Amino acid sequence: MTWLLVLSLAAAAYLFKVTGLVIVGGRSLPPVVERCLALVPAALISALIVKDTVSVGDELVLDARLPGVLAAVVAARLRAPLIVVIILGASVTAAARAAGLD
Amino acid sequence: MPTPPDDRQVIAASVTLGAAVGVFAIAFGVGSVSAGASVAQTCVMSLLVFTGASQFLAVSVVSSGGSALSAFGGAVLLAARNAVYGLTMSRHLGGALPTRLVAAQITIDESTAMATAQPTPHQRRRAFWITGASVYVFWNIGTLIGALAGSAVDPEVFGLDAAFPAGFVAMVMPHLETPRGRAAALTGALLCLVTVPVLPVGLPILVASAGVLFGVRRP
Numbered sequence: 001m002t003w004l005l006v007l008s009l010a011a012a013a014y015l016f017k018v019t020g021l022v023i024v025g026g027r028s029l030p031p032v033v034e035r036c037l038a039l040v041p042a043a044l045i046s047a048l049i050v051k052d053t054v055s056v057g058d059e060l061v062l063d064a065r066l067p068g069v070l071a072a073v074v075a076a077r078l079r080a081p082l083i084v085v086i087i088l089g090a091s092v093t094a095a096a097r098a099a100g101l102d
Numbered sequence: 103m104p105t106p107p108d109d110r111q112v113i114a115a116s117v118t119l120g121a122a123v124g125v126f127a128i129a130f131g132v133g134s135v136s137a138g139a140s141v142a143q144t145c146v147m148s149l150l151v152f153t154g155a156s157q158f159l160a161v162s163v164v165s166s167g168g169s170a171l172s173a174f175g176g177a178v179l180l181a182a183r184n185a186v187y188g189l190t191m192s193r194h195l196g197g198a199l200p201t202r203l204v205a206a207q208i209t210i211d212e213s214t215a216m217a218t219a220q221p222t223p224h225q226r227r228r229a230f231w232i233t234g235a236s237v238y239v240f241w242n243i244g245t246l247i248g249a250l251a252g253s254a255v256d257p258e259v260f261g262l263d264a265a266f267p268a269g270f271v272a273m274v275m276p277h278l279e280t281p282r283g284r285a286a287a288l289t290g291a292l293l294c295l296v297t298v299p300v301l302p303v304g305l306p307i308l309v310a311s312a313g314v315l316f317g318v319r320r321p
Contacts, residue, residue: 001139001161005170009160010150012174013181018206020188026196035317040190041218042277043290043313044183045270048211050294051306052267058303060295065264072268082115082272089268090122093261 063102068093112216112229115269116236119212122265123154124240125257130157131248137165141249148245152207152238156180159303179304186311187214194218194226208234211266215273282316289313 029037053069054060072089080088127148134144139161151157156177163173188209194217195205208231217230248254257263277283290313297306 001134001137001143001164002170003143005160005164005174006139006143006147006151008174009147009156009177012178013151013153013156013184014206016178016181016185017188017209018203019185020190021192021195021202021206021209022199024189024192025202026192029193032318034193035321036314037190037193037317039277039282039286039314039317040186040311041215042274042283042286043310044186044307045211045215045274045277046287046291046313047294047307047310048215049267049270049274050291051298052263052270054295055298058299058301060299064261065267068261068264069267069271072264072271076272076275080272081111082269083111083118085272086115086118086122086265086269089271090261090265093264094259095261097258097261 064093064096067096067101108220108225109228109232112220112225112232113236116212116216116229116233119233119265119269120236120240122257122262123212123237124244125255125260125262126154127241127244128248128251128254129257130154130161131245131250132252132254133158133165133248134161134245135249135252137161139164141246144249145242145246148242151177151181152241153177153181153184153210154241155304176303179302179308182304183211183307183311184209186308187211190214191217191230194223195230196227205230205234208238210234210237211270212237215270219273219276221276282321285316286313289316 053065054062068089071092072085075085075088131144147157159180160173160177163176191209191214213230213234216233217226220226220229274287278287290310293310293312294306297309
């Protein structure tokens, strides 16, 4: 690990984060762009859920995370508070692991 | 100033997510130091890079003998989605340039997801700052502890690796109320699923952005 790597990573990471916030700023965008941006959380958060639940690196892996996340889906559909959904998801996964599932 | 009731849910959830982040940060600190980074390098990385997945990837590439360039390339691919989050948050975050420069550093998965799940512009801004600050504090304290202590509990024993997708499930729900929201979500999830095995780590999430194209058609 070198300082060059640490600092160039820091610069690149910040550049990504700052681009949209500062360049677009508070300006209003064409309606079609606004409509697409409004769908970013739906598309990306769903993708993150898939990645965090059934993959490790570039492999698809089914393990104890899946029952935890399925329990979270049920709780979220029943409109449980966010904190309950998070703790339930982690607990079910922990229990499944303790029971011998990967 | 008394805390408005809406904030309490956000704060409780942010601290819970923050605590989970903290345990991963300890693991990161341990891994980074054992991959040959100094305590200072490890802490500066968490303070300045502040994108957990990228940091883990960089450390694992370096510790497995990979070149700095491949560590950099992989980490950058993983960090690129924050640019999309920045575009999205620019619609919700007000503020002058200095505020935005600070907001940029905490524009990550958790803060964007928590913010966009809120019903009003005011709550979106509050949720963004509360969640971003909580994750930032826990991530950096955890990193320091891990880098100094050199041994960590395994986050997987407590199912903490499932805490993030579980939280995201609840945060995505409000986005599924419209047909186009559901179409975008389903498309994003499927694109990620089919591209994970074939594309470099980081790219599947970017490919999943294609789900936003359901916004092209007028409602």
